[in-house]
Amino acid sequence: MASDHTRSAILAAAERLYADRGFGDVTLRDIVAAANVNLAAVNYHFGSKDELIAELFVTRSIATNRERLRELKAAEEQGGGRAPIEAILRALVGPTLRGCLGPETQRSTAARFMIRASIESVPPIRRIKNREIDHLRKFAGAMRRSLPDRSEVDIYWGLNFALAMAHHTIRESERLTKLSEGKCDLDDVEDVVARVVSVATMALTAGKGEAKAPARALARDAR
Amino acid sequence: MASDHTRSAILAAAERLYADRGFGDVTLRDIVAAANVNLAAVNYHFGSKDELIAELFVTRSIATNRERLRELKAAEEQGGGRAPIEAILRALVGPTLRGCLGPETQRSTAARFMIRASIESVPPIRRIKNREIDHLRKFAGAMRRSLPDRSEVDIYWGLNFALAMAHHTIRESERLTKLSEGKCDLDDVEDVVARVVSVATMALTAGKGEAKAPARALARDAR
DNA sequence: GATAGTTTCATACAACTGTTTGATTTGCAA
DNA sequence: TTGCAAATCAAACAGTTGTATGAAACTATC
Numbered sequence: 129m130a131s132d133h134t135r136s137a138i139l140a141a142a143e144r145l146y147a148d149r150g151f152g153d154v155t156l157r158d159i160v161a162a163a164n165v166n167l168a169a170v171n172y173h174f175g176s177k178d179e180l181i182a183e184l185f186v187t188r189s190i191a192t193n194r195e196r197l198r199e200l201k202a203a204e205e206q207g208g209g210r211a212p213i214e215a216i217l218r219a220l221v222g223p224t225l226r227g228c229l230g231p232e233t234q235r236s237t238a239a240r241f242m243i244r245a246s247i248e249s250v251p252p253i254r255r256i257k258n259r260e261i262d263h264l265r266k267f268a269g270a271m272r273r274s275l276p277d278r279s280e281v282d283i284y285w286g287l288n289f290a291l292a293m294a295h296h297t298i299r300e301s302e303r304l305t306k307l308s309e310g311k312c313d314l315d316d317v318e319d320v321v322a323r324v325v326s327v328a329t330m331a332l333t334a335g336k337g338e339a340k341a342p343a344r345a346l347a348r349d350a351r
Numbered sequence: 352m353a354s355d356h357t358r359s360a361i362l363a364a365a366e367r368l369y370a371d372r373g374f375g376d377v378t379l380r381d382i383v384a385a386a387n388v389n390l391a392a393v394n395y396h397f398g399s400k401d402e403l404i405a406e407l408f409v410t411r412s413i414a415t416n417r418e419r420l421r422e423l424k425a426a427e428e429q430g431g432g433r434a435p436i437e438a439i440l441r442a443l444v445g446p447t448l449r450g451c452l453g454p455e456t457q458r459s460t461a462a463r464f465m466i467r468a469s470i471e472s473v474p475p476i477r478r479i480k481n482r483e484i485d486h487l488r489k490f491a492g493a494m495r496r497s498l499p500d501r502s503e504v505d506i507y508w509g510l511n512f513a514l515a516m517a518h519h520t521i522r523e524s525e526r527l528t529k530l531s532e533g534k535c536d537l538d539d540v541e542d543v544v545a546r547v548v549s550v551a552t553m554a555l556t557a558g559k560g561e562a563k564a565p566a567r568a569l570a571r572d573a574r
Numbered sequence: 575g576a577t578a579g580t581t582t583c584a585t586a587c588a589a590c591t592g593t594t595t596g597a598t599t600t601g602c603a604a
Numbered sequence: 605t606t607g608c609a610a611a612t613c614a615a616a617c618a619g620t621t622g623t624a625t626g627a628a629a630c631t632a633t634c
Contacts, residue, residue, distance in 0.1 A: 134611080152375055152473070156592060166613050171593060173611095247470060248375070261530050268530070284531040288523070289516050289550055296515030307484050307491070308507040327512055327554040334553055357581080379622060389583050394623060396581095 135173045137163040140237075143184055147240035151181070151250045178252040185245055185253050188238050193263050195223045200270055213274045213332055217325045220267050220287075221294035225324070228298040230317040243298050275332060286332035293324045358396045360386040363460075366407055370463035374404070374473045401475040408468050408476050411461050416486050418446045423493055436497045436555055440548045443490050443510075444517035448547070451521040453540040466521050498555060509555035516547045 141163035145154045156177055160167050174180040199219035203211035227239020245253050264287065271283050297304065301314045314320065364386035368377045379400055383390050397403040422442035426434035450462020468476050487510065494506050520527065524537045537543065 152471075155590080157590090166611095167592095168594080168613070169611085177592060250375070261526065264530055281531065281534050284527065284535050285546055287530075288520060288527050288535075289547075291523075292519030293512050293515045296519055297511060300511070300514075303484065304507065304511050307487055307510075308504065311504050312507050312511075323508055324512075326557075327550065330553045330557055331550040334549075378620080380620090389581095390585095390622095391583070391624080392581085400622060 134163075134165050134169050137165060138170060138173060138180070139184060142180060143188075143241045144237050146181075146184070147237050147244055150244055151248050181250065182252045182256060184241065185256060188242050188245075189256070189260070191238065192223060192242055193260075196220060196263075197266065199223070200267065204270060204273075210273050211270060213271060214325050214329050216267060216270050216274055217290050217328045218321060221290055221324050221328075222321050225294055225298065225321050226317050229301060229314055229320060231315050243295065246295060247299060271332070278332065282332065286328055289331050290324065290328035293327060297324070357386075357388050357392050360388055361393060361396065361403070362407060365403060366411075366464045367460050369404075369407070370460050370467055373467055374471050404473065405475045405479060407464065408479060411465050411468075412479070412483070414461065415446060415465055416483075419443060419486075420489065422446070423490065427493060427496075433496050434493060436494060437548050437552050439490065439493050439497055440513050440551050441544060444513055444547050444551075445544050448517055448521065448544050449540050452524060452537055452543060454538050466518065469518060470522060494555070501555065505555065509551055512554050513547065513551035516550060520547070 138159060142154075142159045145158055145162060156170055157167060160169060163169075170177065170180060174183065196219055199222065200211070200216060203215035203219055207215070224239055224242070227236040228243055229235070249257070268283055268287055271287065272278070272280065275283065297314075297320060304312050305314055361382060365377075365382045368381055368385060379393055380390060383392060386392075393400065393403060397406065419442055422445065423434070423439060426438035426442055430438070447462055447465070450459040451466055452458070472480070491506055491510055494510065495501070495503065498506065520537075520543060527535050528537055
């Protein structure tokens with residue numbers, strides 16, 4: 129096996145470049161230049177560009193999911209098999225938010241890469257991504273156990289909204305900062321996590337079955 | 352001016368293709384093939400590919416914003432300058448959701464194109480997009496008038512979360528359907544709108560100033 | 575119906591992409 | 605040291621991209 133040096137240099141450079149600039153405009157030549165290796169090295173070590181991306185995604189995907197499940201399991205064990213909904217949501221969105229936001233220095237390339245992947249959806253990743261549904265199902269299960277009175281539909285919507293708020297906040301963090309003229313502090317990660325968890329919790333616990341009825345008659349003057 | 356036929360055929364074909372497959376893998380040759388025009392027509396009528404995309408985006412952006420502002424204005428007038436927060440949020444997310452979801456037949460290419468644009472962020476669009484902040488500021492203003500007791504920070508977060516839920520739901524509608532095994536009906540657009548508005552309203556009205564404090568001590572066993 | 579201006583067309587171009595090739599170097603075991 | 609597989613390298617390849625060209629086909633005006 130000699131030296132994996134080249135191999136891992138490519139992985140690191142590729143992850144950073146993809147995280148920063150997206151899959152769209154990062155070429156193999158950019159990657160090998162950043163990694164200080166020969167152009168042919170990518171195909172030699174990974175077979176193709178797509179396989180490089182796939183390996184990157186699979187590795188990171190496994191790591192992220194493990195982290196989330198670790199937090200989930202801890203929460204459920206502490207509650208004797210039934211975790212408080214806040215803890216479940218925190219396990220779902222916390223790791224990603226912590227990795228992608230916060231002061232420059234403590235942002236992880238890995239988390240930012242995963243966000244890119246969740247946004248741009250390039251072919252090699254799209255193929256793998258279907259497995260993520262199984263992962264989300266585990267959270268849906270935990271949420272159902274935590275809120276046994278809640279309808280399944282509401283659970284899924286709550287899960288969807290929690291992910292929505294976390295991902296969108298990461299993706300548009302720059303715009304939110306500009307829009308609020310700096311008043312929204314995206315560097316205070318725990319505050320962001322608390323806000324997302326709080327709103328998602330309300331979505332999941334408010335009302336009782338009908339989080340839909342109110343004010344539906346308003347503004348129906350279209351056309 | 353003779354016949355704008357070629358011009359508008361290109362615009363229509365490009366919008367549809369970009370909406371369906373994204374900017375990433377739609378080539379000029381795909382567009383001219385779909386529009387049944389010659390390859391050189393794009394550069395003749397628009398100057399360059401980027402200018403074509405920009406024109407598409409600007410046109411649609413203006414239309415969407417006009418529709419949203421129309422609903423907003425109607426709501427504020429009806430309330431005498433102060434619209435209920437639900438109506439404001441409905442004006443913000445309604446048009447986009449209605450355009451992008453619902454039965455296949457009534458989905459608008461325009462709305463789907465705008466979602467693509469909001470996701471992929473290709474250079475010519477990124478340049479224009481900064482203006483959208485001014486548009487969002489109008490909604491922030493209306494929300495502040497509607498909830499004068501609320502802190503500005505909370506307003507911006509509520510706005511952010513409302514857009515988050517709407518956009519994410521559209522982008523991941525397929526996954527949500529699969530995850531919920533069809534139990535979440537993405538074709539019932541008004542239900543989706545009501546859910547998003549309802550949760551965003553809760554985010555904006557709950558607590559009073561501190562939608563953050565609860566349960567922050569939980570799950571702090573990381574590392 | 576000739577003419578000038580606009581629009582279309584087939585084709586070529588230059589730049590860039592991921593990938594392959596075959597020679598050369600490296601590292602290590604016999 | 606010798607021998608051999610693994611790894612690196614410069615160079616070329618084939619394919620695709622957006623764009624440019626110049627001739628041909630239109631269209632309307634005089």
